[in-house]
Amino acid sequence: MNAWGSKLLRSDRARHAGALRDMLRTPVIVDVADHDSADAVAMAVAATGREQLRQDEAESKFPHGHHRGLRRVDDALLASLSEPVTAGGALELAEELGAIDTPRIHVHGVQGGAGTSSLAVHLALALAHCLFQDATPVSLVDADPDSVGLDLLCGWEGVPGRRVGERSIGGHKGGDIPVEGWPVAPGGTGLRFRSRRLDAVGGRPEPNADLVVDYPAPGIADYPRAGVVVVDRGRVDPMADVRGVVPAGQAEAHSAATDTPSPAARAADLVVCVSRPTVAGVHALGRCLAELDAADVPAVGVLREEAGLETPIALRQMLGRLPVELWPWDGAIAAEPLDGCSGEASVNDLQFGLRILGHLPGASEWGRARDVDC
Known part of the structure; x- marks a missing residue:
């Protein structure tokens, strides 16, 4: 049983895993x-x-x-x-x-209270369940400068007051971290977790500031080198991330000039923008998706539906042909949020994860055509 009481059968996982591998191939x-x-x-x-x-x-x-x-x-x-x-x-x-692609997915909140962190956790858990039998690691990165921490949100700290990963990585100086050194979240899926706001040596919280800078300071935990990565960016403007990416040539030149390891200067393969189904929320989402499209950044919008209410057709029409998915309200999750999450995913998580990844470049036709029956 998962954290919300819905049983995830092995057959469910196998069907979704097969569809996901096809989508990433x-x-x-x-x-x-x-x-x-x-x-x-x-x-x-x-x-x-x-x-x-x-x-x-x-x-x-x-x-x-x-x-x-x-x-x-x-x-x-x-x-x-x-x-x-x-x-x-x-x-x-x-x-x-490789047999499949290993994308980096950034989740941004266009509005506060839309469930950005919850979506990032659900998406990461769904991918970890689907790829559990493969040799492809799945990692969840808490890179929201204003978050209290996904490990605290999910109840993953092993000792009260001690953050996940506080003492799991030591001595690393800048750049990417071998994913094998990342702490594993509960649930048996092998999901790796790390907060970019924790200092890699002492576990001290970094200042409450946007850490997406051109050249991260040595000692700050960065992204994993391998596998699929889901990054919770909170309310950080997606275009700030796009502008902050350093071309590979510049990164290498900076590394040679400063005698420091070359930072991970990789853009997101897919940006997920989360908003609420209000006039203001839809307007902000449409503007954000249009800016990303103009910058040739693959992106998809997500409208977090309200309890007991369907998103009005007029609001959907405001977005025109922009790629948008609806995230239905789940009363069971609302009644028992992520606090104490056992690290398992539901069938709805797997289904939603496949729809999101269907917007990756080259995978869109799979995402539209292969809605797995449960």
């Missing part, structure tokens, strides 16, 4: 000049179970610029392999591509 664009190398690349891509597309095919299949979010194999990537792709480098390339 996005196509690969191949643009290689040499025919022999192209044949070796085709074998490497086939080994991962992914579909291979030419540039024109990708633009046709994923219009409106969505093809830019797909993995790409070109001559520059082949040149970076330790061996030629025709002489052993194909295995390295297949490992580089």
Whole structure:
């Protein structure tokens, strides 16, 4: 039984896990000049179970610029392999591509009280349940500068007053952290948890300020190196995160100039914006999604429906064709919030998680077409 009393059957998990793996196994664009190398690349891509597309095919299949979010194999990537792709480098390339994508998902609250932190926890738990049998780690990062802490919200602290992860990571200096060193949330799903507001050495809370800066100070816990990551960003403006991302070349130059590790300068693969179904909330959500779309950032809006009320059709029409999902009110969750969460997900969580990830570039057609029956 999960925290809200709904039983999650093994068959439910298996069905959703299969759909999620298909959704994250996005196509690969191949643009290689040499025919022999192209044949070796085709074998490497086939080994991962992914579909291979030419540039024109990708633009046709994923219009409106969505093809830019797909993995790409070109001559520059082949040149970076330790061996030629025709002489052993194909295995390295297949490992580089991976069997599934490992996106970073940022959850932002457009309005206060919309349930941003709750959605981040539910989404992370759903993904952890679906990928539990795989070798793909799932991590939840508390990066909300105004939050009391997701570990306290969920009742995950092992000792009253001691934060999760307070003494689990030590001696790390900047950059990404090996995910194996992250503390595991309760529930047996293997979900890793970390608060970016805790100092990596002593567990001291960082000042209440936006930590998304160009070059994080050494000692601050950053994002994991591998796996799927869900980040709770609270009320931080999504466009501030977009502007704060450092291009790889600049990050490397800064690292060389300051003799410090290169920070994780990776943008979100999908931004989730949460709001309430009010005129002000819908207007703010529409403006936020339009700004992200203009910046070519994949995003989806979520309207947290009110208790016993359906979102009026007029409010939905205000958003036009913008990508928006409805998050229905759940009376059981409202009666017993995340406090004391056992670290399990419900069938509704899995279903909602699949709908959200269906908005990843290259996965949208799966998200629309594969609504798993429960």
